[in-house]
Amino acid sequence: MASLQVTSRRVYRRTDNHTPGAPKVELFTEALPPIAPDAVVIKVYAVSLNYRDANIANGGNPWPVTSHGIPCSDAAGEVVAVGKMVKGLVLGDRVAPILDTKNITGRESTRSWLAADEDGVLADYLVFEEEKVCKLPVNLSWAGASIIPCAGVTAWMALKGVGIGKTVLIQGTGGVSMIALKLARAAGLRVILSSSSDKKLEKISASFSTPPLSMVNYAKNPAWEEDVLRLTTGMGVDLVIENGGTESLVKSMKCTRRGGIISQVGYLGRQDPQELAEFLPLLIDRRVTLRGINVGSKHDMEDLCAALSATQLDFSDIIDSVYSFDKAEEAIEYIWQGKQVGKIVIRL
Numbered sequence: 001m002a003s004l005q006v007t008s009r010r011v012y013r014r015t016d017n018h019t020p021g022a023p024k025v026e027l028f029t030e031a032l033p034p035i036a037p038d039a040v041v042i043k044v045y046a047v048s049l050n051y052r053d054a055n056i057a058n059g060g061n062p063w064p065v066t067s068h069g070i071p072c073s074d075a076a077g078e079v080v081a082v083g084k085m086v087k088g089l090v091l092g093d094r095v096a097p098i099l100d101t102k103n104i105t106g107r108e109s110t111r112s113w114l115a116a117d118e119d120g121v122l123a124d125y126l127v128f129e130e131e132k133v134c135k136l137p138v139n140l141s142w143a144g145a146s147i148i149p150c151a152g153v154t155a156w157m158a159l160k161g162v163g164i165g166k167t168v169l170i171q172g173t174g175g176v177s178m179i180a181l182k183l184a185r186a187a188g189l190r191v192i193l194s195s196s197s198d199k200k201l202e203k204i205s206a207s208f209s210t211p212p213l214s215m216v217n218y219a220k221n222p223a224w225e226e227d228v229l230r231l232t233t234g235m236g237v238d239l240v241i242e243n244g245g246t247e248s249l250v251k252s253m254k255c256t257r258r259g260g261i262i263s264q265v266g267y268l269g270r271q272d273p274q275e276l277a278e279f280l281p282l283l284i285d286r287r288v289t290l291r292g293i294n295v296g297s298k299h300d301m302e303d304l305c306a307a308l309s310a311t312q313l314d315f316s317d318i319i320d321s322v323y324s325f326d327k328a329e330e331a332i333e334y335i336w337q338g339k340q341v342g343k344i345v346i347r348l
Protein backbone atom coordinates (compact mmCIF):
# COMPACT_ATOMS: atom_id res chain seq x y z
CA MET A 1 0.00 0.00 0.00
CA ALA A 2 1.37 3.36 -1.04
CA SER A 3 1.31 5.51 2.09
CA LEU A 4 -1.95 7.32 2.59
CA GLN A 5 -2.27 10.19 5.05
CA VAL A 6 -6.04 9.96 5.31
CA THR A 7 -7.36 7.99 8.30
CA SER A 8 -10.90 9.35 8.62
CA ARG A 9 -13.66 10.41 6.27
CA ARG A 10 -16.78 12.58 6.21
CA VAL A 11 -19.83 10.52 5.50
CA TYR A 12 -23.60 10.99 5.38
CA ARG A 13 -25.86 8.33 6.88
CA ARG A 14 -29.63 8.03 6.57
CA THR A 15 -31.61 9.06 9.66
CA ASP A 16 -34.32 6.49 8.79
CA ASN A 17 -36.86 9.06 10.02
CA HIS A 18 -39.47 8.92 7.26
CA THR A 19 -41.70 11.66 8.66
CA PRO A 20 -42.27 14.33 5.97
CA GLY A 21 -40.09 17.37 6.72
CA ALA A 22 -37.72 15.53 9.09
CA PRO A 23 -34.01 15.42 8.11
CA LYS A 24 -33.27 12.37 5.97
CA VAL A 25 -29.46 12.35 6.29
CA GLU A 26 -26.88 13.28 8.94
CA LEU A 27 -23.15 14.05 8.52
CA PHE A 28 -20.54 12.10 10.55
CA THR A 29 -16.75 11.83 10.72
CA GLU A 30 -15.72 8.18 10.84
CA ALA A 31 -12.54 6.12 10.62
CA LEU A 32 -11.68 5.08 7.07
CA PRO A 33 -12.77 1.43 6.59
CA PRO A 34 -9.95 -1.17 6.65
CA ILE A 35 -8.10 -1.41 3.33
CA ALA A 36 -7.73 -5.01 2.14
CA PRO A 37 -4.74 -5.96 -0.08
CA ASP A 38 -7.06 -6.13 -3.13
CA ALA A 39 -8.75 -2.79 -2.36
CA VAL A 40 -8.28 0.79 -3.51
CA VAL A 41 -9.03 4.09 -1.79
CA ILE A 42 -11.03 6.54 -3.90
CA LYS A 43 -11.11 10.29 -3.30
CA VAL A 44 -14.63 11.27 -4.36
CA TYR A 45 -15.22 14.38 -6.48
CA ALA A 46 -18.90 13.99 -7.42
CA VAL A 47 -21.92 11.95 -6.36
CA SER A 48 -25.05 11.93 -8.49
CA LEU A 49 -28.53 11.28 -7.14
CA ASN A 50 -31.23 8.96 -8.43
CA TYR A 51 -34.94 8.80 -7.65
CA ARG A 52 -34.05 5.61 -5.75
CA ASP A 53 -31.94 7.59 -3.24
CA ALA A 54 -34.85 9.87 -2.33
CA ASN A 55 -37.23 6.91 -2.29
CA ILE A 56 -35.03 4.94 0.12
CA ALA A 57 -34.49 8.02 2.33
CA ASN A 58 -38.27 8.45 2.52
CA GLY A 59 -38.96 4.79 3.29
CA GLY A 60 -40.51 3.93 -0.07
CA ASN A 61 -38.05 1.33 -1.35
CA PRO A 62 -39.69 -2.10 -1.86
CA TRP A 63 -36.42 -4.03 -1.25
CA PRO A 64 -34.46 -4.50 2.04
CA VAL A 65 -32.21 -1.67 3.20
CA THR A 66 -29.63 -1.70 6.04
CA SER A 67 -30.48 0.67 8.87
CA HIS A 68 -28.70 4.05 8.99
CA GLY A 69 -26.70 3.14 5.89
CA ILE A 70 -24.74 5.52 3.70
CA PRO A 71 -27.03 6.74 0.86
CA CYS A 72 -26.35 7.04 -2.90
CA SER A 73 -24.81 4.66 -5.39
CA ASP A 74 -23.15 6.84 -8.04
CA ALA A 75 -19.77 8.37 -7.33
CA ALA A 76 -16.83 9.41 -9.48
CA GLY A 77 -13.37 9.85 -8.05
CA GLU A 78 -9.65 9.26 -8.25
CA VAL A 79 -7.65 6.31 -6.95
CA VAL A 80 -5.40 7.71 -4.18
CA ALA A 81 -4.11 4.45 -2.67
CA VAL A 82 -3.88 0.84 -3.87
CA GLY A 83 -3.49 -2.39 -1.89
CA LYS A 84 -0.44 -4.53 -2.65
CA MET A 85 -2.48 -7.18 -4.52
CA VAL A 86 -4.20 -4.69 -6.84
CA LYS A 87 -3.29 -5.40 -10.45
CA GLY A 88 -5.56 -3.41 -12.77
CA LEU A 89 -5.70 0.06 -11.17
CA VAL A 90 -3.03 2.64 -10.44
CA LEU A 91 -2.87 5.94 -8.55
CA GLY A 92 -4.68 8.68 -10.46
CA ASP A 93 -7.11 6.41 -12.29
CA ARG A 94 -10.61 7.92 -12.65
CA VAL A 95 -13.07 5.35 -11.33
CA ALA A 96 -16.54 4.60 -9.97
CA PRO A 97 -17.79 1.72 -7.82
CA ILE A 98 -20.34 -0.52 -9.54
CA LEU A 99 -23.89 -0.38 -8.17
CA ASP A 100 -24.50 -4.11 -7.62
CA THR A 101 -21.14 -5.23 -6.28
CA LYS A 102 -21.93 -8.91 -6.92
CA ASN A 103 -22.84 -8.33 -10.58
CA ILE A 104 -19.57 -8.54 -12.45
CA THR A 105 -20.45 -10.59 -15.54
CA GLY A 106 -24.26 -10.55 -15.46
CA ARG A 107 -24.45 -14.26 -14.66
CA GLU A 108 -24.10 -14.11 -10.86
CA SER A 109 -27.09 -15.40 -8.89
CA THR A 110 -26.59 -13.15 -5.85
CA ARG A 111 -26.83 -9.38 -5.48
CA SER A 112 -25.56 -6.66 -3.17
CA TRP A 113 -26.68 -3.13 -3.94
CA LEU A 114 -24.89 -0.03 -2.80
CA ALA A 115 -27.01 2.14 -0.50
CA ALA A 116 -29.33 -0.79 0.24
CA ASP A 117 -27.70 -4.16 1.02
CA GLU A 118 -24.45 -2.37 1.87
CA ASP A 119 -23.24 1.19 2.45
CA GLY A 120 -23.41 3.64 -0.45
CA VAL A 121 -21.05 6.35 -1.61
CA LEU A 122 -22.05 9.75 -0.13
CA ALA A 123 -18.64 10.27 1.52
CA ASP A 124 -15.38 12.01 0.66
CA TYR A 125 -13.32 8.79 0.65
CA LEU A 126 -14.39 5.26 -0.31
CA VAL A 127 -12.68 1.88 0.02
CA PHE A 128 -13.62 -0.81 -2.52
CA GLU A 129 -12.09 -4.03 -3.74
CA GLU A 130 -10.62 -3.55 -7.19
CA GLU A 131 -13.09 -6.01 -8.72
CA LYS A 132 -16.00 -3.73 -7.72
CA VAL A 133 -14.58 -0.64 -9.40
CA CYS A 134 -14.85 0.42 -13.05
CA LYS A 135 -12.58 2.85 -14.91
CA LEU A 136 -14.34 5.97 -16.25
CA PRO A 137 -13.94 7.79 -19.57
CA VAL A 138 -11.30 10.52 -19.26
CA ASN A 139 -13.18 13.07 -21.38
CA LEU A 140 -16.01 13.55 -18.88
CA SER A 141 -16.09 16.05 -16.02
CA TRP A 142 -16.41 14.55 -12.53
CA ALA A 143 -20.09 15.52 -12.49
CA GLY A 144 -20.68 13.98 -15.92
CA ALA A 145 -18.83 10.79 -14.99
CA SER A 146 -20.78 10.41 -11.75
CA ILE A 147 -24.04 9.78 -13.62
CA ILE A 148 -22.74 6.58 -15.25
CA PRO A 149 -23.11 3.74 -12.70
CA CYS A 150 -26.88 3.67 -12.15
CA ALA A 151 -28.75 5.97 -14.53
CA GLY A 152 -26.16 5.63 -17.29
CA VAL A 153 -25.93 1.84 -17.26
CA THR A 154 -29.73 1.57 -16.95
CA ALA A 155 -30.27 3.77 -20.02
CA TRP A 156 -27.60 1.80 -21.91
CA MET A 157 -29.22 -1.56 -21.13
CA ALA A 158 -32.72 -0.24 -21.86
CA LEU A 159 -31.72 0.86 -25.37
CA LYS A 160 -30.18 -2.46 -26.41
CA GLY A 161 -31.66 -4.15 -29.47
CA VAL A 162 -32.36 -1.15 -31.70
CA GLY A 163 -30.04 0.60 -34.13
CA ILE A 164 -29.80 3.60 -36.40
CA GLY A 165 -33.09 4.78 -37.88
CA LYS A 166 -35.37 3.08 -35.34
CA THR A 167 -37.80 5.01 -33.15
CA VAL A 168 -37.77 5.03 -29.37
CA LEU A 169 -40.35 6.42 -26.93
CA ILE A 170 -38.63 7.74 -23.80
CA GLN A 171 -40.98 8.40 -20.89
CA GLY A 172 -40.35 11.35 -18.58
CA THR A 173 -37.51 13.82 -18.26
CA GLY A 174 -35.66 12.40 -15.25
CA GLY A 175 -32.12 11.12 -15.05
CA VAL A 176 -32.45 7.78 -16.83
CA SER A 177 -34.57 9.35 -19.57
CA MET A 178 -32.20 12.20 -20.31
CA ILE A 179 -29.18 9.91 -20.54
CA ALA A 180 -31.25 7.62 -22.79
CA LEU A 181 -32.01 10.67 -24.95
CA LYS A 182 -28.30 11.45 -25.30
CA LEU A 183 -27.37 7.83 -26.08
CA ALA A 184 -30.29 7.44 -28.51
CA ARG A 185 -29.26 10.55 -30.41
CA ALA A 186 -25.65 9.35 -30.57
CA ALA A 187 -26.87 6.00 -31.92
CA GLY A 188 -28.97 7.59 -34.68
CA LEU A 189 -32.39 6.79 -33.25
CA ARG A 190 -35.49 8.92 -33.66
CA VAL A 191 -36.75 9.99 -30.23
CA ILE A 192 -40.29 10.63 -29.05
CA LEU A 193 -40.07 12.13 -25.57
CA SER A 194 -43.01 12.23 -23.15
CA SER A 195 -43.43 14.44 -20.11
CA SER A 196 -46.12 15.73 -17.78
CA SER A 197 -44.87 19.25 -18.38
CA ASP A 198 -44.94 21.37 -21.56
CA LYS A 199 -42.40 23.66 -19.90
CA LYS A 200 -39.91 20.81 -19.49
CA LEU A 201 -40.56 19.63 -23.07
CA GLU A 202 -39.96 23.14 -24.44
CA LYS A 203 -36.70 23.42 -22.50
CA ILE A 204 -35.42 20.06 -23.76
CA SER A 205 -36.52 20.58 -27.35
CA ALA A 206 -34.56 23.86 -27.38
CA SER A 207 -31.41 21.98 -26.33
CA PHE A 208 -32.02 19.09 -28.72
CA SER A 209 -33.29 21.01 -31.72
CA THR A 210 -31.51 19.17 -34.58
CA PRO A 211 -33.20 16.99 -35.61
CA PRO A 212 -36.38 18.23 -33.89
CA LEU A 213 -37.67 16.07 -31.06
CA SER A 214 -41.16 14.58 -31.26
CA MET A 215 -42.99 15.24 -28.01
CA VAL A 216 -46.04 14.00 -26.10
CA ASN A 217 -47.59 15.35 -22.90
CA TYR A 218 -48.87 12.27 -21.02
CA ALA A 219 -50.53 14.32 -18.30
CA LYS A 220 -52.57 16.57 -20.61
CA ASN A 221 -53.72 13.71 -22.81
CA PRO A 222 -54.57 10.50 -20.92
CA ALA A 223 -54.76 8.72 -24.32
CA TRP A 224 -51.15 9.69 -25.08
CA GLU A 225 -50.52 6.34 -26.78
CA GLU A 226 -52.71 7.63 -29.65
CA ASP A 227 -50.39 10.63 -30.02
CA VAL A 228 -47.45 8.24 -30.26
CA LEU A 229 -49.25 6.18 -32.90
CA ARG A 230 -50.00 9.35 -34.89
CA LEU A 231 -46.32 10.29 -34.74
CA THR A 232 -45.38 6.88 -36.16
CA THR A 233 -48.02 6.72 -38.93
CA GLY A 234 -49.99 4.16 -36.95
CA MET A 235 -47.13 1.66 -36.70
CA GLY A 236 -45.91 2.31 -33.16
CA VAL A 237 -42.35 2.73 -31.91
CA ASP A 238 -39.61 0.09 -32.07
CA LEU A 239 -38.75 0.45 -28.39
CA VAL A 240 -40.23 2.02 -25.26
CA ILE A 241 -38.29 3.05 -22.18
CA GLU A 242 -41.13 2.41 -19.72
CA ASN A 243 -41.09 4.42 -16.52
CA GLY A 244 -44.70 4.43 -15.35
CA GLY A 245 -45.23 0.75 -14.50
CA THR A 246 -48.73 -0.71 -14.35
CA GLU A 247 -50.31 2.73 -14.91
CA SER A 248 -48.74 3.05 -18.36
CA LEU A 249 -47.59 -0.41 -19.48
CA VAL A 250 -50.70 -1.39 -21.44
CA LYS A 251 -50.73 1.99 -23.19
CA SER A 252 -47.05 1.55 -23.99
CA MET A 253 -47.83 -1.84 -25.55
CA LYS A 254 -50.56 -0.26 -27.67
CA CYS A 255 -48.07 2.16 -29.21
CA THR A 256 -45.23 -0.34 -29.73
CA ARG A 257 -44.96 -1.84 -33.21
CA ARG A 258 -45.62 -5.54 -33.70
CA GLY A 259 -42.43 -7.35 -32.64
CA GLY A 260 -41.11 -4.29 -30.79
CA ILE A 261 -39.44 -4.10 -27.38
CA ILE A 262 -40.51 -2.56 -24.08
CA SER A 263 -37.73 -2.02 -21.54
CA GLN A 264 -39.42 -1.89 -18.13
CA VAL A 265 -37.27 0.48 -16.12
CA GLY A 266 -39.44 2.35 -13.62
CA TYR A 267 -42.60 2.20 -11.61
CA LEU A 268 -43.30 5.88 -11.05
CA GLY A 269 -47.06 5.84 -11.67
CA ARG A 270 -49.91 4.53 -9.49
CA GLN A 271 -49.32 0.75 -9.30
CA ASP A 272 -52.68 -0.98 -9.73
CA PRO A 273 -52.77 -4.56 -11.16
CA GLN A 274 -56.29 -3.87 -12.51
CA GLU A 275 -54.67 -1.64 -15.12
CA LEU A 276 -53.13 -4.80 -16.61
CA ALA A 277 -56.42 -6.44 -17.72
CA GLU A 278 -55.43 -6.21 -21.41
CA PHE A 279 -51.82 -7.20 -20.83
CA LEU A 280 -51.76 -10.81 -22.10
CA PRO A 281 -53.90 -10.41 -25.24
CA LEU A 282 -51.81 -7.39 -26.21
CA LEU A 283 -48.51 -9.12 -25.50
CA ILE A 284 -49.47 -11.95 -27.82
CA ASP A 285 -51.27 -9.88 -30.45
CA ARG A 286 -48.45 -7.35 -30.80
CA ARG A 287 -45.66 -9.94 -30.26
CA VAL A 288 -44.01 -7.49 -27.91
CA THR A 289 -40.87 -8.42 -25.99
CA LEU A 290 -41.25 -7.10 -22.44
CA ARG A 291 -37.80 -6.88 -20.92
CA GLY A 292 -37.04 -6.18 -17.26
CA ILE A 293 -34.11 -3.83 -16.72
CA ASN A 294 -32.10 -4.03 -13.52
CA VAL A 295 -29.17 -1.68 -14.12
CA GLY A 296 -26.34 -3.90 -15.45
CA SER A 297 -23.10 -5.69 -14.68
CA LYS A 298 -19.56 -4.36 -14.43
CA HIS A 299 -18.99 -5.65 -17.96
CA ASP A 300 -22.02 -3.67 -19.18
CA MET A 301 -20.67 -0.55 -17.49
CA GLU A 302 -17.32 -1.08 -19.20
CA ASP A 303 -19.12 -1.34 -22.56
CA LEU A 304 -20.96 1.92 -21.88
CA CYS A 305 -17.71 3.66 -20.90
CA ALA A 306 -16.11 2.42 -24.13
CA ALA A 307 -19.05 3.87 -26.11
CA LEU A 308 -18.77 7.18 -24.25
CA SER A 309 -15.04 7.36 -24.97
CA ALA A 310 -15.61 6.54 -28.63
CA THR A 311 -18.36 9.12 -29.10
CA GLN A 312 -16.86 11.73 -26.71
CA LEU A 313 -20.42 12.38 -25.51
CA ASP A 314 -20.62 15.15 -22.97
CA PHE A 315 -23.31 15.13 -20.27
CA SER A 316 -23.07 18.75 -19.13
CA ASP A 317 -26.33 19.68 -20.90
CA ILE A 318 -28.37 17.14 -18.91
CA ILE A 319 -27.20 18.10 -15.44
CA ASP A 320 -30.06 20.01 -13.85
CA SER A 321 -28.19 21.31 -10.81
CA VAL A 322 -25.07 20.86 -8.72
CA TYR A 323 -25.13 21.05 -4.89
CA SER A 324 -22.22 21.37 -2.48
CA PHE A 325 -21.55 18.46 -0.08
CA ASP A 326 -23.06 20.33 2.89
CA LYS A 327 -26.36 20.72 0.96
CA ALA A 328 -27.01 16.96 0.55
CA GLU A 329 -30.33 17.20 2.41
CA GLU A 330 -31.65 19.83 -0.04
CA ALA A 331 -30.47 17.81 -3.02
CA ILE A 332 -32.37 14.72 -1.84
CA GLU A 333 -35.52 16.78 -1.21
CA TYR A 334 -35.27 18.40 -4.67
CA ILE A 335 -35.25 15.05 -6.46
CA TRP A 336 -38.02 13.76 -4.17
CA GLN A 337 -40.21 16.64 -5.37
CA GLY A 338 -39.48 15.71 -9.02
CA LYS A 339 -38.48 19.25 -10.01
CA GLN A 340 -35.42 18.21 -12.01
CA VAL A 341 -34.85 17.85 -15.74
CA GLY A 342 -31.97 15.40 -15.89
CA LYS A 343 -29.46 14.80 -13.13
CA ILE A 344 -28.72 16.23 -9.70
CA VAL A 345 -25.07 16.12 -8.66
CA ILE A 346 -23.37 16.74 -5.30
CA ARG A 347 -19.84 18.14 -5.73
CA LEU A 348 -17.09 17.44 -3.19
Ligand SMILES: NC(=O)c1ccc[n+]([C@@H]2O[C@H](COP(=O)([O-])OP(=O)(O)OC[C@H]3O[C@@H](n4cnc5c(N)ncnc54)[C@H](OP(=O)(O)O)[C@@H]3O)[C@@H](O)[C@H]2O)c1
Binds near residue numbers: 049050175200295338
Ligand atom coordinates in the same frame (compact mmCIF):
# COMPACT_ATOMS: atom_id res chain seq x y z
N1 LIG B 1 -34.76 -0.87 -13.33
C1 LIG B 1 -33.62 -0.22 -13.13
O1 LIG B 1 -32.54 -0.74 -13.33
C2 LIG B 1 -33.69 1.20 -12.73
C3 LIG B 1 -32.52 1.98 -12.61
C4 LIG B 1 -32.64 3.33 -12.31
C5 LIG B 1 -33.90 3.87 -12.07
N2 LIG B 1 -34.99 3.06 -12.12
C6 LIG B 1 -36.35 3.58 -11.93
O2 LIG B 1 -36.62 4.35 -13.08
C7 LIG B 1 -37.49 5.43 -12.76
C8 LIG B 1 -36.82 6.73 -13.17
O3 LIG B 1 -35.65 6.90 -12.40
P1 LIG B 1 -34.86 8.27 -12.46
O4 LIG B 1 -33.71 8.17 -11.50
O5 LIG B 1 -34.63 8.67 -13.86
O6 LIG B 1 -35.95 9.23 -11.82
P2 LIG B 1 -36.04 10.80 -11.79
O7 LIG B 1 -34.77 11.43 -12.21
O8 LIG B 1 -36.60 11.14 -10.45
O9 LIG B 1 -37.13 11.10 -12.92
C9 LIG B 1 -38.46 10.87 -12.77
C10 LIG B 1 -39.23 11.51 -13.94
O10 LIG B 1 -40.07 10.52 -14.52
C11 LIG B 1 -41.25 11.14 -14.98
N3 LIG B 1 -42.44 10.44 -14.46
C12 LIG B 1 -43.03 10.57 -13.26
N4 LIG B 1 -44.13 9.82 -13.19
C13 LIG B 1 -44.26 9.20 -14.40
C14 LIG B 1 -45.20 8.32 -14.95
N5 LIG B 1 -46.26 7.92 -14.24
N6 LIG B 1 -45.02 7.89 -16.21
C15 LIG B 1 -43.95 8.31 -16.94
N7 LIG B 1 -43.02 9.15 -16.47
C16 LIG B 1 -43.17 9.59 -15.20
C17 LIG B 1 -41.23 12.58 -14.54
O11 LIG B 1 -40.88 13.35 -15.69
P3 LIG B 1 -41.83 14.52 -16.17
O12 LIG B 1 -41.90 15.49 -15.03
O13 LIG B 1 -41.16 15.05 -17.38
O14 LIG B 1 -43.18 13.92 -16.48
C18 LIG B 1 -40.13 12.62 -13.49
O15 LIG B 1 -39.45 13.82 -13.47
C19 LIG B 1 -37.76 5.27 -11.26
O16 LIG B 1 -38.93 4.52 -11.08
C20 LIG B 1 -36.56 4.49 -10.75
O17 LIG B 1 -36.85 3.80 -9.57
C21 LIG B 1 -34.91 1.76 -12.46
